[in-house]
Amino acid sequence: MRSPIPDYLAEALLSVEADQSGQTADYIPELASADPDRLAVAMCTHDGRLYSQGDCDQAFSIQSISKPFVYALALADRGFDEVLEKVSVEPSGDAFNEISFEPGTGRPLNPMINAGAIAAHTLAGPRDATPTERTSRIIHGLSAFAGRQLTVDNGVYESEITTAYRNRALANMLRANEIIGGEPLEAVVGYTRQCSLLVTVEDLAMMAATLANRGVNPVTGAPVVPAPVVRQVLSVMATCGMYDGAGDWMTRVGIPAKSGVAGGLIGALPGQAGIATFSPRLDQHGNSVRGVDLFRRFTSDMGMHLM
Ligand code: DON
Numbered sequence: 001m002r003s004p005i006p007d008y009l010a011e012a013l014l015s016v017e018a019d020q021s022g023q024t025a026d027y028i029p030e031l032a033s034a035d036p037d038r039l040a041v042a043m044c045t046h047d048g049r050l051y052s053q054g055d056c057d058q059a060f061s062i063q064s065i066s067k068p069f070v071y072a073l074a075l076a077d078r079g080f081d082e083v084l085e086k087v088s089v090e091p092s093g094d095a096f097n098e099i100s101f102e103p104g105t106g107r108p109l110n111p112m113i114n115a116g117a118i119a120a121h122t123l124a125g126p127r128d129a130t131p132t133e134r135t136s137r138i139i140h141g142l143s144a145f146a147g148r149q150l151t152v153d154n155g156v157y158e159s160e161i162t163t164a165y166r167n168r169a170l171a172n173m174l175r176a177n178e179i180i181g182g183e184p185l186e187a188v189v190g191y192t193r194q195c196s197l198l199v200t201v202e203d204l205a206m207m208a209a210t211l212a213n214r215g216v217n218p219v220t221g222a223p224v225v226p227a228p229v230v231r232q233v234l235s236v237m238a239t240c241g242m243y244d245g246a247g248d249w250m251t252r253v254g255i256p257a258k259s260g261v262a263g264g265l266i267g268a269l270p271g272q273a274g275i276a277t278f279s280p281r282l283d284q285h286g287n288s289v290r291g292v293d294l295f296r297r298f299t300s301d302m303g304m305h306l307m
Helices: 005-016 063-078 080-086 114-122 131-146 154-161 165-176 184-195 201-212 227-240 243-252 289-302
Strands: 040-045 050-054 257-259 264-269 273-278
Touching (some): 005 050, 063 080, 063 131, 063 184, 063 201, 114 165, 227 257
Antiparallel strands (some): 040 050, 040 273, 257 264
């Protein structure tokens, strides 16, 4: 029997298509010039069935959606104690690029805001890895989540790194607080490369499905990270993944999620599926407007809310 899911997804896209509210990210020039009308959705079940509709071949940069996956690699590579000593797990209630550090320890509040993500970036791979080896570990690790080799969009990377003054400031603060070692600029360079990895909405659905499937890619069968790591990552996505919009998201949509400024959005329903949307116009929190609408619709239609 033919699955009803593709028709449902196509209809869901139609229902949000007309909404032109929000703005593409303007602080990264290459993103500001993206086609704002692109719209796509993909869903991958925990056992690897993939459905997609809309502009599903359109590649875009992963941006902040890389953060939960790099946090997962850091936890897997260095262990919980070492990572928690450097990055806390408390919602900041602030914007994604806020200069916020925990009083006393100087730790970033969580690995989803830029400060915590730059710190988590430096914790992926072995302790003695060079910055290049670290970035390469991250590219391979994220590729294992996606089930195919991902590559960096150099145009997006160059466009962001030349104006990354705020992230450089955050990395310098992290160095001053003794949260990261080495040269702070190298951490920003690697982190910006990580954010510039090109993905499609299908890649993102597969990455989210790997989280939903306790860390095993449901198509390749590769064990990417251990199940306790996934539990930690999904918990932090649930509380911090949507930044200062996290409370509204958790009450209305109710699943662990992560957004990116290129317009991607993922949600992972443990034991069920990974879902991803792509639409570049963002709300005031930096989350995709039509993506958030689509997820709200999925929750009400399919009862996705975990509570
Ligand atoms: O560091 C930055 O500002 C970007 N590379 C990523 C920010 C981002 O995607 C925030 N999420 N919605």
